[in-house]
Amino acid sequence: MSLTPYEEALKLVLENTQRLSTEKVFLWQAIGRVLAEDVCSDSDKPPFDNSAMDGYAVRWEDIQETPARLKVIGELSAGGENTLKLEPKTAIKIFTGAPVPEGADTVVPLEYTRQEGDYVLIEGSFKRGANIRLRGAELRKDEVVLKRGSLIRGYEVGLMASVNKAFVEVYRRPRVAVVSTGDELKDLGEPIEKPSQIRSSNHHTIYARTLESGCEVANLGIVKDEPQAIRELLQKVEEYDIFITTGGVSAGEKDYVHMLVKELGFELIFHKLRIKPAKPVLFAKKGKSLLFGLPGNPVSCVMAFDLLVKPAIRKMQGFEKCEPIILKAELVRDFSRRNAERREFVRAKFWQEGGKLLCDYSPKTESHMLTSYVDANCYMVVYEGVHELKAGQEVDIVPFD
């Protein structure tokens, strides 16, 4: 079977992934999710003309001679009643957010005033309308505040609260199952009984990455390399939007996932990729449910997640832009490799210096070394056919997200 290039694999993943349905949730449950409706303002904002400062509400004509001396006829505070009316040659003490009284067109900040008994002295020149926030200046009633497709962050939560939008339509969270396969695997806390046994990290890495990506995750633990056990597992795929297995997906005798996918009537979309590491990645589909068979090597496993599963998750979540982002950075150290057949994604670190991005890579390039992620924040891309990269050269990087 020929190796599928990365771009083609990514395209196939996105083509075979559907946006999920939507649901109405309370604002706080919408954080990190994508809006599936337009949100409109419930009223003009501000809802009434109000003061932007603590000071005095006046008629602009009355403060043209300086200092102006005006009689103070009352006081208005935020949330208070607005029953006062400003007559010529008078002023009303006003606090930030209080409604501007009828007759007033300007607010003079406290710093430019001095109260003397029942009078206030005003010094300084102000524009007509100064320090007044006009009704509807920010938003008109029924105006669209947030468009369908927007990502909801804390800012948007506050904005929706300000227009009394308590429940909001968003794309539902993908339901994902994670399971690691391998006879040699032991889970957290389980005793290691034989020297050949190893601690499973993959199902925890993928569980964490999936959770970080805003999914609902079921941890199905560890399953042995036994056809019947894996068959039973794969029969559950349609209970989830995405089903992720790790291990047992290459060409070894005990690699049953590939064989069973065919037996169980999945549509196999690709198996091996022209990337390094993570060559053995399997992608198949049953109904709308996606199956990703990720390689067992810990780096390959999470890298395949980042480069292929994460885009599928984003598509399901309603994002417009689902592909990993590519930035340019200047490499600080030579890189070379003997075999340039596959596209390599090297764990690397980028930072900003002197107005540009610089990049250095982890010396640990092997696919079992999860320590290569320590301090890394991106993949450096080494394209097919490229044997060498020189210090000072511009390279493509894919920031982690």
Ligand code: AMP
């Ligand atoms: P496999 O893809 O099953 O052939 O596994 C490839 C390598 O990854 C082997 O050295 C496995 O022991 C190791 N491996 C497989 N599964 C895991 C796991 N869940 N956690 C850590 N290492 C694993």
Ligand code: MG
């Ligand atoms: Mg295995």
